[in-house]
Amino acid sequence: MDAWERLVCGVGLPADVVRNVIERSWARCHSAGVDPTATRAPSSTSREDFSRLLHRFRDVIDVSVPIMEQVRESLSESGTMMILTDPSGVILKTEGDPGTLEAAQDVRLVDGANWDELVCGTNAIGTALSLKEPVQVHAAEHFCAGIKPWSCSAVVVRDPAYGEILGVLDVSGLSSRFHRNWLALAMMTAGRIEAELSARRMESRWRLVEAGLHSLSKESSRAVMFFDRQGRLVKAEGVTGHSRASLGGCGDWSARRRIEAFDFDSGHGDAAMPDWVRPEWVQPVMRGGQRLGTVVVLPDSLQREPARRIDTRATTLTVGQTSTTLGPIIGRSTALRHALERARQLADLDVPVLLQGETGVGKEMFARAIHEGRRRTTGPFVALNCGGLPRDILASELFGYVDGAFTGAKRSGMIGKIEAARGGTLFLDEIGEMPLDLQPYFLRVLEGGELYPLGATQPRNVEFKLIAATNRDLRAEVAAGRFRQDLFYRVSVTTLRIPALRERKEDIGELVEHFTREVSQRHGVPVKRFEPEVIDALERYAWPGNVREMRHVVEGMVMLTSDETVTAAALPDEIALAAATRREPGVSAEPAAVPDLDAVERHAISAAIARRHGNLTTVAKELRISKSTLYLKIDKYGLSPALRQARQQDR
Numbered sequence: 001m002d003a004w005e006r007l008v009c010g011v012g013l014p015a016d017v018v019r020n021v022i023e024r025s026w027a028r029c030h031s032a033g034v035d036p037t038a039t040r041a042p043s044s045t046s047r048e049d050f051s052r053l054l055h056r057f058r059d060v061i062d063v064s065v066p067i068m069e070q071v072r073e074s075l076s077e078s079g080t081m082m083i084l085t086d087p088s089g090v091i092l093k094t095e096g097d098p099g100t101l102e103a104a105q106d107v108r109l110v111d112g113a114n115w116d117e118l119v120c121g122t123n124a125i126g127t128a129l130s131l132k133e134p135v136q137v138h139a140a141e142h143f144c145a146g147i148k149p150w151s152c153s154a155v156v157v158r159d160p161a162y163g164e165i166l167g168v169l170d171v172s173g174l175s176s177r178f179h180r181n182w183l184a185l186a187m188m189t190a191g192r193i194e195a196e197l198s199a200r201r202m203e204s205r206w207r208l209v210e211a212g213l214h215s216l217s218k219e220s221s222r223a224v225m226f227f228d229r230q231g232r233l234v235k236a237e238g239v240t241g242h243s244r245a246s247l248g249g250c251g252d253w254s255a256r257r258r259i260e261a262f263d264f265d266s267g268h269g270d271a272a273m274p275d276w277v278r279p280e281w282v283q284p285v286m287r288g289g290q291r292l293g294t295v296v297v298l299p300d301s302l303q304r305e306p307a308r309r310i311d312t313r314a315t316t317l318t319v320g321q322t323s324t325t326l327g328p329i330i331g332r333s334t335a336l337r338h339a340l341e342r343a344r345q346l347a348d349l350d351v352p353v354l355l356q357g358e359t360g361v362g363k364e365m366f367a368r369a370i371h372e373g374r375r376r377t378t379g380p381f382v383a384l385n386c387g388g389l390p391r392d393i394l395a396s397e398l399f400g401y402v403d404g405a406f407t408g409a410k411r412s413g414m415i416g417k418i419e420a421a422r423g424g425t426l427f428l429d430e431i432g433e434m435p436l437d438l439q440p441y442f443l444r445v446l447e448g449g450e451l452y453p454l455g456a457t458q459p460r461n462v463e464f465k466l467i468a469a470t471n472r473d474l475r476a477e478v479a480a481g482r483f484r485q486d487l488f489y490r491v492s493v494t495t496l497r498i499p500a501l502r503e504r505k506e507d508i509g510e511l512v513e514h515f516t517r518e519v520s521q522r523h524g525v526p527v528k529r530f531e532p533e534v535i536d537a538l539e540r541y542a543w544p545g546n547v548r549e550m551r552h553v554v555e556g557m558v559m560l561t562s563d564e565t566v567t568a569a570a571l572p573d574e575i576a577l578a579a580a581t582r583r584e585p586g587v588s589a590e591p592a593a594v595p596d597l598d599a600v601e602r603h604a605i606s607a608a609i610a611r612r613h614g615n616l617t618t619v620a621k622e623l624r625i626s627k628s629t630l631y632l633k634i635d636k637y638g639l640s641p642a643l644r645q646a647r648q649q650d651r
Contacts, residue, residue, distance in 0.1 A: 001140045008036040008446055022141045025122040029143045032118045040192035041120050044112030045090055057086055059229070060157070060166050061093060063196045068095040068191060075100075080182065082189065083109070087165045089116035089126050092147035094475075099197045100173055105148055109172065120144060124154035125168050132156055132165065136183045139175040153183035160198035160233070169193065179362045190388025192631065199475050202489060205234050208285055208292040208494050209351075223298035229291065232472065244588055269307070276357050329365055331507030335499035339366070342496050347373035352446070352491050354431075355469040360548030363469040364429060366498055368465060371425040379424025379464070384417045387430035401454035418451055421464040431491065432472035432483060439484045446490050449569045466491065481624045501543040501550060508539050515554040528558050528567045537579035602637040605630070614643050 017027070027035075027564055045053065054061065064084050075082055081096030081104060091113050094101060121143030128135040137169040142148045154170035169190040171182040209226055226234040234383060286293045329340065338380030346353050347370050355363045363366055364383060371381045384397055400416030405606055418426060428434075434442065445451050446466065450459035468491045470529045477483035501508070512530055520527045534557075557570045566575065605623065612618045620627045634640060 004036075004140060004143075011366065019141070020139070021131070022122060022126070025117060025127050026143055028117065028130070029121045034043060034118060034121045034143060036121065036143060038121065038144040040106065040112040041108040041115055044108065044110060045114065046523050050090075050112045053086055053090060053092065057092060057167065059200070060084070060197065060449060064169070064193050065093060066159075066635075067192050067631075068420075069094065070631055071185070071189065072096065073640060074185075075171075075467060077382065078173070078179065078182075079177040080171050081109075081169075082186075083125065083154075083170040085115065085125055085168045087167055088114065089129055089168065090114045091115075092167065095174075103174065104172070107150065107454055109150075119565070120147065123147060124159070124172070125154035125170050127153040128156055128168050128170075129165070134183060134187060136180075138178060149175055151178040151182070152576055153186045155187045157190050157193055160194045160201070160398060166197075189447055190472060194628075195479060195626070198480065198485070201228075202475065202478070204228065204292055204483060205489060206232060225296045225298070226285075226293060227296065228293045234293065250264070277515070289296070302621060314618070327507060328514070329362065329369060330511050331504055332510070333499075333504035333507045335504045336507060339496065339498055340369075343370050346370055346494055346496060349494065350374055350465065351493040352466040353465060354467065354474075354492040354495045355498060356495060357469075357471060358500050358544075358546055359471050361498045361500060362547050363498060364427065366496065367425070367427040367467040367469065367572035371427075371465070374465070380421060381425045381427065382417050382421035383427040383429065385429040388435035391435045391438065395441075396437070396439070398442065399451060399453050400458045413453070416451070416453060418445060418464070419453070419462055423464065425467055426467045428466070428468045431468040432477055434471040434483075436482060436484070439487045442637065443484065443487045443490060476626065476629070479629075501546040503541055505539045508550070509535050511550060512538065512554055515551050516558055519558045520553045523559065524562060527556065528561055530557075530564050531568065534571060535569050537568060537575055540579045542576045542578065601633065602639070605633055605637065609634075609639065616643075 002417055004026070007030060013023060013026070025217035044050070048609040062083070068082050068084065071082065076098070079097050079100055081100045083091055085091050085552060091109070091111050092558050093112060094104070094109070109115075114120070115123055117123065117130045120126055122137060123142055124135050124137045124143075127137060134153075136153040138151045140148050144149065150172060151174070152170055152172040154168050156167045157169050158164065159166055171186045171189075173182070205228060205395050214639060228234050281296050281298065283295050283297060285295055329336070340538070344368055353367075353370060355366055356362055361394055367383070368381060386394060389397065396414065396416070398416050398418055400414050400419055402413045441452075446461065449461060449463060451462045452459050474483055474488050474492070478485045478488050499536040511593075512535060516528055516530070519525065538550070538553075545552075553572060553575070556572070557566050561567075561570050571579070608619045608622050609616075612622065616630055620630045623630065625633075632642060
């Protein structure tokens with residue numbers, strides 16, 4: 001306080017009394033003429049301007065509010081509040097202890113108030129924005145007299161993809177309640193916000209491209225550019241050197257290019273539409289009533305040669321028994337019909353496809369069906385499972401190698417699966433298992449269309465349709481650092497979720513009949529008839545191994561039954577037990593519901609919290625999920641009381 005008084009009186013600061021970060025901030029405020037006797041922030045932003053801010057930063061707010069609400073209880077216990085601001089220091093949202101929120105009104109630490117350093121003097125929000133790094137300001141370290149009863153800790157929130165500052169996350173309270181952990185809480189919360197923003201932006205971007213390509217499937221030109229809601233170029237498809245030259249004023253075409261002059265999302269901006277954009281080229285991309293972004297469709301006149309027209313008429317993919325070289329895709333359920341229709345649409349789109357589904361749902365059969373449904377290719381279907389192969393063997397299988405590439409290599413070299421698929425389809429199963437250090441090399445092939453076999457010095461041009469498959473949550477793998485974000489974005493331009501067998505139980509009877517005939521032909525045994533109660537039991541089972549498991553079960557029952565009829569006595573124990581436990585006495589037989597997975601997950605998390613005495617870092621590691629996901633699950637299942645109890649017992 002003595003040092004501050006000497007500064008404002010013009011005497012000058014004594015040496016080595018005030019922290020350097022505070023001293024420099026005081027100097028900036030003093031030079032800018034900030035009133036050191038101020039007792040509160042200036043009047044809040046007008047209601048109109050504040051509404052515009054809320055709209056402009058709605059993505060950040062939508063992500064931040066649930067996360068801030070999750071720590072409400074901790075904030076109340078510590079007598080603190082949490083604050084989210086925009087990049088200029090205007091408060092967008094507050095959360096926390098009711099008493100602290102009420103006291104904050106005295107200094108106008110409220111929605112709409114501007115806490116820029118040169119407006120309110122030294123404070124964690126404004127000084128963090130000024131320094132672009134975490135800041136903690138305690139009591140008398142504030143520049144303005146009226147704010148000195150407070151302490152605050154703040155960290156900037158950055159766009160995870162581009163690094164620009166989106167705002168500030170601050171934890172504040174009266175100085176009498178100050179705890180040094182406030183800064184750690186602010187940093188942890190900001191990290192969770194950035195992680196969730198990254199996941200949502202990534203999903204929004206691939207949905208934008210997916211929806212845009214689908215809606216443009218009948219366009220005569222394939223030269224399109226996709227811009228996200230922030231006006232950034234996400235993808236340029238079919239844009240040739242000729243069209244780039246024709247558009248001269250567009251300049252930088254990298255994925256980081258942002259069209260600052262025009263807001264494609266709202267249709268207006270601070271400046272006129274860029275000279276190179278014509279209004280008739282601009283089309284919004286909508287999904288579920290919300291705008292994902294904008295597509296700019298370049299006319300054919302800008303291309304050296306007309307782009308191929310995409311024919312979306314029916315292909316060989318039909319509902320019922322869609323034949324592939326691996327056999328038919330059996331079933332007429334709604335879930336399967338939707339998946340097959342989706343596969344039909346994707347067959348002739350020259351974009352990667354990511355097949356998602358549990359183990360045993362038939363991902364390779366769908367990949368074959370998509371390949372065989374392509375009308376414009378005669379190339380081969382080449383499959384490779386990325387799981388279970390050592391890193392070096394997988395690299396050889398993928399990229400191939402030249403003579404002398406390594407000790408033991410074939411003298412003639414070897415063509416890799418990527419090159420073998422030239423002109424056709426490359427199916428990579430279990431792509432989530434691809435080692436992290438191989439992923440950049442594969443990404444380069446996808447982006448540049450050039451392949452360097454191991455030991456080669458000259459590239460080979462390759463063109464193929466990529467179909468990848470996984471039973472993992474690749475977004476979670478990206479968050480955990482096990483899968484590259486840029487590769488995820490590249491392989492998931494379009495996605496197809498294959499339904500689990502328990503989601504299409506009306507197909508089970510038809511599947512049983514098909515597998516029975518198949519076993520009969522393969523083993524030369526009579527075709528067996530399954531009793532209705534056996535079919536009922538099969539429909540009640542959850543089928544964790546899906547169609548693959550069912551094929552083996554049916555084969556075993558047929559082979560082990562000597563009679564012409566398969567009875568309930570032939571059911572495997574786990575299926576018979578599941579059928580028995582899901583049928584209550586006196587209640588008519590009904591298809592069993594899927595096990596209550598939420599209840600199972602809640603129990604697993606609760607048990608882990610108890611075992612780990614409330615240490616959420618070790619709980620997240622044990623459950624193999626990110627810490628931010630764990631917080632969401634704790635809130636979803638109302639496990640905060642169990643967490644507090646575990647921590648109290650540990651003490």
